[in-house]
Amino acid sequence: MTQQIDTDVAIIGAGPVGLFAAFELGMLKMRSVLIDALAEIGGQCTALYPEKPIYDIPAHPAIEAGDLIAQLERQIAPFSPARLLGRRVDRLEGAAGGFTLGTDRGDTVRAKAVIVAVGAGAFGPNRPPLEGLPGYEASGAVQYYVRRREDLRGKRIVIAGGGDSAVDWALVLRGIASSIQVVHRRAKFRAAPESAAQLDAAARRGEVEMVIPYQLHALHGANGMLESVEVVDLEGATKRLPADVLLPFFGLSMDLGPIAGWGLALERNHVAVTPSTCQTSVPGIFAIGDVANYPGKLKLILQGFSEAAMAAHAIHPIVYPDVALHFEYSTTKGVPAA
Template sequence: MTQIVETDVAIIGAGPAGLFAVFECGMLKMRATLIDTLEAVGGQCSALYPEKPIYDVPGFPSVQAGDLIENLKAQMAPFKPVELLAQRVESLSPEGEGFVLGTSAGNTVKAKAVIIAAGAGAFGPNRPPLERLEEFEATGAVRYMVTRREEFRGKRVVIAGGGDSAVDWALSLKDVAAKVVVVHRRPKFRAAPETAAQLEEAAARGEIELAIPYQLHGLEGEGGQMQAVTLSTLKGEVKRVEADHLLAFFGLSTDLGPIAEWGLGLERSHIAVEPATCETSIKGVYAVGDVATYPGKLKLILQGFSEGAMAAHAIHPRVFPGQELHFEYSTSKGVGG
């Protein structure tokens, strides 16, 4: 069912910078709506490396990416943002003093200002070229990300890929799944050496099965319920693996999509902004995080956090014209819903 959402600030992108921007807007009594192409918030931190440690977030000597996202979700929770997930912003047009955004799901968002926190752009999985793929995607038998490990308890899982996500989830799911088979076309994995070594050790103990050198060949099952995944070698040898789920980790493709057509003054697929406010060439539209660029820009999560705060303060006069903003520290002000 489509909906029309009226909000103060529409935030495109629900990665770390977008989530913190919700908090900063909330602290200034501005309502926010999050829009993201992925099915869950968190951006790359959730979709690509939820169990990887991050070492340069202030106050955390080390924090797993997934834990950072959970903390950011808890931090913004008091402000109850509207979340429009699994959909892309297809259009942006001015309306009065604000903007109207249309999404691929048919939803309409009316906002007084827009923050683009799209990272490298809209994410979508690199999907394997298999027959009947959509049939099994529809039931969740084929997935490209994991949000709840418990969903795979007692299940037979085939994981395809050779990067960090494939290795991390193989190590994580081996403790809950009935069986984990990792499919890769060559013996060497692209994951971090430490976790790749852990995978080899788990395979030697019989906790994980490695199907090497194989690649995906086909899917078997009825009514969207998977029964097996067939694998093949370059020599044409075929192997059948009984399975309930296929997790395909071939990375995510990124694309700014319609954002690139909004006349925002792109510089090599990045949006040029005013450093003091993060405002783009369109008044009322701001960009923060990895998608934003200006002289001296550093692509760090902490910089995206800072930019979210600057953008929120710059937006305040648009949402509350004529109302003077008195800056207060959160320690004095507290967090109000």
């Protein structure tokens, strides 16, 4: 069912930073709509690692990604932002104070300002070039995201990759999987040093097996059921690793999609913004979170939260050109009625 929505601000992206932007806008008495290509809110936190703990959210020594999204949803509830999920914005026209957005489902949104909070755009896994891969993907024998750790209980797991995801999941799945083997082409990992050190310690204790230096070479099994993963070293020697599930973590391919054609100044697939306001090169369009780029930028959720607050304050004069904004602490004004 197509919808027509008139609002103050259109937020493209319903991940954690987009959700917090809805809160900040609500605190300044601005209406918003959340638009996301995924069928549920949360972005990568929901789609890729809902059970993975995050350690750098203020006041939460550790919080699982899915729980963080649930708390953010509670936080925006008083403002009841409209939602257009399972939609991709494919059209943007107009100027500050009067934008019109269209989706691939035929929806129309009229807004005075736009916030782009799409992470690094539409995302998908970088797949290894292995024969028969689609059949193993369909059966779940090859997975690129871990939605529920319990689904892997008692399984023989092969993890391929050398970044944070590979190392983190090797550590998390200890005591859940019956065996864990980590395949990497070299001894040095790209993961956070502390995590890499923990993996080395786990290997010394026999909790995981390091398969280095090797790369994925072939999959063996029948009817989508995996029996072993064949790996090859730099000299061409191969060996087979018994496996029920392969977790290849080779990063995500990112695509800004139609956003790349909106005339925004781009820097290596990211959107350049003014740091103090997060406004892009097009007045009235703002970018926050991982998609935004400026000197000193850190790709952290907490920095995206700060950018959401700055963007909301910068948008206020566009939505209320004749109203002076007097800064107030939330402890003073509370949460205004929607």
